[in-house]
Amino acid sequence: AARSIRAGLHEDIDRALDAGSGGAWALIGMAFLAVAREGLESVFFLLAIFQQSPGPAVPLSALAGIALSAVIGFGIYYGGVRINLRHFFHWTGLFILVVAAGLLSSVLRNLHEAGIWNLLQDPAYDLTEVLPLSSLPGTVLSGMFGYHDAPAIGEVLIWALYLIVTLTLFFRPQAAKTPKAVPVAGK
Template sequence: MDFASVLPTFAITLREGVEAALVVGIVLAYLKKANRAHLARWVWSGVGLGLVASAIIGGLFGWLIAHLGEANQRYAPVIEPLLEGVFSVLAIAMLSWMLLWMTRQARAMKGQLETSVGVALQRDEQAGWAILGLIVFAVVREGFETVLFIASRFEEGLFATLGAVLGIAAAALIALLLFKWGVRIDLRRFFQTMGVLLLLIVAGLVVAALAHFDAALHAFAQIDRASEQLCFFSERFSRNASCILGPGIWDGSRVLPENRFPGALLNALFGYTEHFYLVQLVGYALFIALVGGLYWQSLSGRPLLPFKKRTPLNTTLH
């Protein structure tokens, strides 16, 4: 079994699963405090429906990938890497947004949830449905991000799915430790550590996405000779350059091959590739600088992308 392929999805699902578990735990604690513990069944129903909905979404993504790949055999070498690239971009956007949003909102999450549940409890006949919707949304939101990540690496579908299952199990264990057995866990340190790991995993996804688009355009240029000009670098500058990724700056096929340990582990976790190109380096650096900078700002509590306010000039005449 390729455990290296299990780790990235495990890490992502563990982090997102703990977030969903915190939502569930806060809602259950508030219901107990409000003497409405009988509504807990709606919470657990929401967890179950959310997991089922996430599985259905994953199945639909799998069907879409398989169907599109078989729809046109001539363009199959183009469709497969193109789909991987598209899903990678979607996963990058969703995971980056959730990393920044959740870090920013963590301080106020408990109060916001209690306010939402309090509003729901004011409508007795609809309280259960409102709580159900709240929990389903929380679970599906986290599950959808994992589905996108798995879809972006669908050649590792079985192992990625196994990692997701293990991540959910680990998140459930942490939830039991927190809420049932009262074990103290430094959640702040946990989310900071997992946030840095997630940042590096998504940065690796940037490198992989660029490689997928490069492979798709290269295959398309081979099929349709009229499209050879799409390979900007190899057609206009050097035949030794990649199609759209520019000249190679690293060849680790002998020193650190990506199909052997530890290269395979680095590849699965952080997107390491034994053939690294200039555009990939630029994309990786820009992502780390932009999203990483915003992440550190959110940890410190400072506003994201702050703009300095201008002090108006005093134009009063004396």
């Protein structure tokens, strides 16, 4: 699948560049605007952090984060040629499913806090002593996967049901695709 996507993208780009109808300028402009937008967002975000921080720790941490992301970016760029795209998309797909399950359980928690959903709100378990939400690992897990140290039964159920359904669909065997018959030109 990755090879066919790549081939299709290359064909579309070549067609846009060869068309002579301004497709090349549109492609260049789109890439420029996308990068410029992300750059401006980063500048505004960092400017706000720099102005609100009392000492040098936060700005230095932000600059270290930028440097680290540049190193990771170069690593991905130069190492990306060797990456097996099938495995890469498989693992990132699994990661996205777990993130989505956490988002779904967070939605249920927010609906309860808004007074819209009040079923299954008894605590399922309490990990406040083991992994509190206020700790660094708890905060990271909360931000990435929707972790909560004392979730309600409904949150755990919706998280588990979502993962059961999506992982079943994700891991189901794909039907073998039979190649289409190509007519042979007669002599």
